[in-house]
Amino acid sequence: MNAAAHDHDPVHDPMIPVPFRIEKVRRDLSDTFTMELVPEAGGEFAFKPGQFNMLYVFGVGEVPISISGDPADRSVLVHTTRAVGTVTEALDALKPGDSLGVRGPFGTAWPVEAAFGHDLVFVAGGVGLAPLRPAIYQAVANRDRFGRIIVLYGARTPEDILYKKELERWRGRFDLDVLVTVDRATGKWGGNVGVVTNLIARGGFDPLHTASFVCGPEVMMRYSAQALEKKGVDRGRIWVSVERNMKCGCGLCGHCQWGPHFTCKDGPVFRYDRVADLFQIREL
């Protein structure tokens, strides 16, 4: 047998990470943090809302993390990560000035432009708000192109509300509706208690002219899509973001297959009517 091959072009190979330096780290929640990164070699980073990067911690490994910054700001790359495994915990241990590797951006985007002329309803659950944030930024930047813009957000407890300050700022605007609900009220919480689908049921949008972007745990997305349909929103105008085992990010490794789709490049953002049937198949 011939020896292991190792012949990759470091410029064009999608498998080679590019070093980025951590500029800032902000702790959002007890286990969730947001990093701002800049390329060590200089230059900009362009992406579309909903896309993700593979983040590489030197010698430890790599994880797919969605980009959560403003797509209009190419000078900095923003990632919000929840520390739940070896690599994300290693990411959590990094400090400003440290380096990490970035491959990407990969995957499909929230079709913000396709929603022009409609009411736009964001439905987020837990850290699922992070992949939606770039789309919210983009929608707000094009505020006059939409009817109502509604952000519905479900969190575990009031302490688990991500981007709290930003949500408050958005809620302070006269042209955005921001509704937050928690599964479990704690402390002096005076807001909504219950699942995010309750907020969908309350409406406030014109279902016949509504586009909706849904992101959160898969169960939450399935029931949210169902609640939106029940309100009269067409499945062809609902988009969801699906998580599978993305290892290469570019359709070469096969791990993230979901029915006919490579989640990493045909997704993560899928139009709901194209995948609704797949959601029904167990262990697909």
Add this chain to the structure above:
Amino acid sequence: MAKAKSNSIATPVLDTSGLDGLIKLLRDKGYQVIGPHRADDAVVYDVIDSIDALPAGWGAEQSPGRYRLRRRDDDALFGYGLAPQGWKRQLYPPRQKIFGASRQNGGFAVDAPPPPSPPMAFIGVRACELAAMGRQAKVFGDRDFADPGYQRRLAEAFVVAVQCNEADSTCFCLAMGSGPEVTTGYDIKLVEVVTKDRHVFITEAGSPRGAKMLKALKTGKASPADLSAAERSLRHAGQQQRRLDAAAARALAANPEHPRWDQLAERCLSCGNCTMVCPTCFCTTIDDVTDLKGDHAERWRKWDSCFTLDFSYIHGGAVRTETRSRYRQWITHKLSTWVDQFDETGCVGCGRCITWCPVGIDITEEAAAITDQGRT
């Protein structure tokens, strides 16, 4: 590898020393020549330096869950049917170093890539194996992202194809449209003719570099008997016991809850042999390693199998916990969703998954049963 081109009026033949000359010539030109070789009671593709390495006079019996070498009653060099491992081992090695990186002033830098390995020449590529290379070439570069390593190795490879003269019991290339006739994708095509007193290879160039190479060799002319023997052999190779209706198998994806999946799971050991021998299976996983000091890191890509539990792991657990789901993923991808992804089937009909399944699960039988084609 290059496209075939029909040409030539008088059909040239190489004798065994001519074939040896081809191997030597390829080596002289800087190719690493890889061909069939008998080792570990099987035929494997390995580095060879002359025709002496070829498995002269060896054949193989293949049936579900069974592979045995046996002596042939002639001295055929390519009479061993299909070797257990196809050429993906060469084109997409089981372990590939993706990069090395070193710590450097607080950060890290990716090492300069090592010089590329020499180009390879493959001796004895079957029609179904050529088809498999085409399938993988599409996976590794047809769409948005390419694997530069695979593309380079394939583009550089000099392909000497050998047409099958007989079919194994597990073969069904005819049904999949990928054989037994070698029609495209080769630099030189050989058809072995072996009788009591004559041993030659009817030869055809499929590319300019193939033609150039042949010109440098001493060739004879094919006799009418050679040509009719070749025709007979091709017919013989087309007599296959198994068939698979590729169009009907598309319906696998529409039958995720067929009771047959449970019956299959009763037999399937989830060992992943089928994925390892399949010439189109391309899944890999990643290993990140460091040296003891932690100053140097490497990333390795290794073949992986959708039959492992970890394959579908996402935060919280594996998606496909049951054997039925994993087998379903494999065969459905191979015969159905592959078409959605790449506009062609992922199966070339080589039958290796049947031969090398320890319990003899037969992909043709299962596909027919699950898509209700009236076979069991």
Add this chain to the structure above:
Amino acid sequence: MVKPDTLGPIIDEHPFFRGIDAALRDLLTGCAANERFETGDMLFRQGDEAAKFFLIRAGTVAIEIDQPAQPPIIVETIGEGEIAGWSWMIAPYRMTFDARAVTLVRALSFDAKCLRRKMEADPVLGYEVLRRFLPVMAHRLAAARLQMLDLYGPRGAAKAAKPIKTEKAQTKSKGRNRAADARLDQAKGKKKKDGGS
């Protein structure tokens, strides 16, 4: 209290009774009253006689369970356009939870005895009211189940999850008849499943 004849339009406008037949609405109006609760007021308490149900017109109501030595557990919050209370339909007509006004709450209440009597007497009204309650109850049940899942919590007890899941998968998998398993089962005298041969 507002005079009954001004309540009709309020009923008409509330999503819960939207589109109801005018004659049935007039029957409802006779049992209705306008109410207002200041922040912290209780709409009802667990164990109370279920004498009313409420159409919330404005404000937020917390459905709660009281517990000793701890703040009450808020099960869910109910807002404008929604209803509070359905124990009035189910004997022995006792409230199941506490309901507290989180903000100033304006509501329309319906007298349970009055409504039950009219519903008994007029099955069309009875069916109409039940037909509108049932989807709300189904939605609340589904929502309560989802809420129980703790979807945003750490999945499967974080790091311990992986091996545990693996073990479970091996013992529960339908494909578990790895040869060894099958032999073991046979040795134990277990009956082998039919099919597959």
